Amino acid sequence: MDMKEMATLETLDETIHPALNLGKRVGGYLYVHRSACDALDETAKAALSLAEQLAGKVDWNVAKLSLEGGSISLLDYALFFDSAFPELTRSYRIDLTDETVRVLDYSEGSNRPVLHRKELLLSPEHPRYAEYAQLTAALERAGLLQNSHAVGYHRQWQERLSTGGYCVIGHTLEVVDPDAVREQAEVQRHRTALRRYSFSRPMQALARHGYLDGRRVVFDYGCGRGDDLRLLELNGVPSSGWDPHFRPGAEKVMAPIVNLGFVINVIEQPEERVRVLADAFAHAQELLVVAVMLQGTSAAEHAAFGDGVLTSRGTFQKYL
Known part of the structure; x- marks a missing residue:
């Protein structure tokens, strides 16, 4: 059995070991960072290897595997580790059945697709996993990831941050407009x-x-x-x-x-x-x-708000 037959014999969803809890699942696709692909099972790795052969020498750092089988996309996100929300520059969609490659180039676009929750693409043992996960948790507490399908592009995502009164510095969520945050979050004392x-x-x-x-x-x-x-x-x-x-x-x-x-x-x-x-x-x-409340171990997990924090319940706390 050659690699092509091996990759298309079963759906990828059936061949990925569920105990790995690997990658970020969106719809019928699994997104995995290149550094974590070694944790895929042998059949999925064989399919990925075939996709690389068909695509040729291209730059990519995220694999998008169809859970229904038959296709893999190799994605190139700019500044994956350094940008809080990496932007997609190129996509190579490889059909493993008819061995065709479709290239989408976003590099010149002004409103490129952005990636959220990027820690999910990595192994939990990755040295920066906790840093990325902390940002995601802060975004969730601030309500910024609700209806995430509506902020899948750079412009829409920046508008949501700005309208909400937030900005992201490095991988830390910061408040730049407390009045806007209060209006959006409806602080409930x-x-x-x-x-x-x-x-x-x-x-x-x-x-x-x-x-x-x-x-x-x-x-x-x-x-x-x-x-x-x-x-x-x-x-x-x-x-x-x-x-x-x-x-x-x-x-x-x-x-x-x-x-x-x-x-x-x-x-x-x-x-x-x-x-x-x-x-x-x-x-x-x-x-x-x-x-007053003394600062507990959970204080660092909340979103910065003024000179205190905004909790997951929409309340403010000034810890001493």
Whole structure:
């Protein structure tokens, strides 16, 4: 059996070992970077070798294998490793049955096809796999890869980045227009308000130090869903609260103790953070309790936004 018979006897989808989880599948095609092609099974590698013979000496770095068998395209993406979104310069489509080669030249075009999620074309062991995957994750959290079929070309992709208020520097997603990002992402501060069945950490700290003995009124500035207020009432502690989303009509009152728990870290405007902190302080007669989020291991995985990050839930966090 020669190579041609071997390559066309079965579909490529059946010959690629599923445990490899190799390549990026789009429609009926599998895209694999040249550096990862050695991981294909022997039949697929034989088909690729035949395609190379038929195409002659051409430059390519990505193989596009038809999962229905019979054809392979050898693609040449400019600056595959250095460009965050490599652009296609040439495509060589090889029909393995009739041994024809069709060449498409995009090199002179001003709006060339672009490649997203390029880490999927590489082996997970590739030294730059994690770098590329981190960019993809940031793009997904920002909602930039939704309806990706509509941004398969350079101009449309750049328009989406620009309209969204983003740019990509190297392989890092950066915010260049916070107002545009806020409009597109619809930052929802209230989503940070968790449902609680026990006291929040600042309330626990007050309890440990003897401040929740019922002799002082507590005002919860930015009380969220009001779970701390409910628990304070159950424990006989006089309290009230205000929240811009859940209790906008409540009154901000003076109180011996004011709690500003996990509030200023979800405000994306630095000037507003200062105003809120000053306002909470002005309502505290004896003690102001301020709690913020410390930077965790997941902070680096979020998209940069102003002086903080935009989370996958569309909320802002300013980690300290």
